Amino acid sequence: MSFVLDTHLMLHILRAQNIARRYFITNGFDGALTILGMVTGFYISGMTDISIAISACLGATIALFMSGLSSAYLSEKAEREKELLELEQALIRDLKTSDYGRASRYLPIMIALVNGFSPLILCLLILSPLFLAEQISFLFVSPFINSIVIAFVSIFLLGVFLGKISQTFWLWSGLRTLLIALFTIFIILLFGQ
């Protein structure tokens, strides 16, 4: 597959940035909330063995990455192929070697990478206090608490990003997503008791 991307192909790719942005936020949010829930669950259960928590959370992170990658690729590929077929029928010609054909092959890969890497990066960021538990022991705060704080900050920043997209006040947008995270914690604590 040639990776020489010329101007017109780039235009097709740039037009797909809305979809990629949507997937970034959706799956990033999924990942952040999932790991927040797991870390909160470990904390309220009184878990002291960090390695078990890391293994469980890493397992979930990898599963989220693979799920994001494969689901986005399969669904986007199906949509692009359908669009290409409809256009080929309208134009009465094969478009496989045209910019449309190439974009329909590249775009699902690009979107799948965004959908897979967004939860992976956020989850690894949230889990970083657990990885560095020994190095940051001088803080005298549980690494789970540090992870929960990072999760809240990540979710708040996702909200701020959403606010920038929709051109609403960034603080309200950030607080809105933070509220969702707090409500999630509340439900976990409720069920935990």
Next chain:
Amino acid sequence: MTTIRKLVLDILKPHEPNAIDFCLALASVGDRYQINLIVAEVDEKTETIVVTIEAPDINFAEISAIVQKMGASIHSIDEVEVHGEAAL
């Protein structure tokens, strides 16, 4: 040398790229290409356009390749102007 100085082509293209990008792509084929585009018909997924190309020496093979690359197809060549060599 015999050169093509003017072509009028009937082309069926998808909505993207738009008329401006389409003309810019055709004009980039060679030096001093003048492109005129008129949209003749529009439907849900495609549009029929009439493109007039004028240049000192039009490379039809390149024009055809660019049109194909952008997902369009040349339905007919409606007008041609060719200049032959001057007699010695």
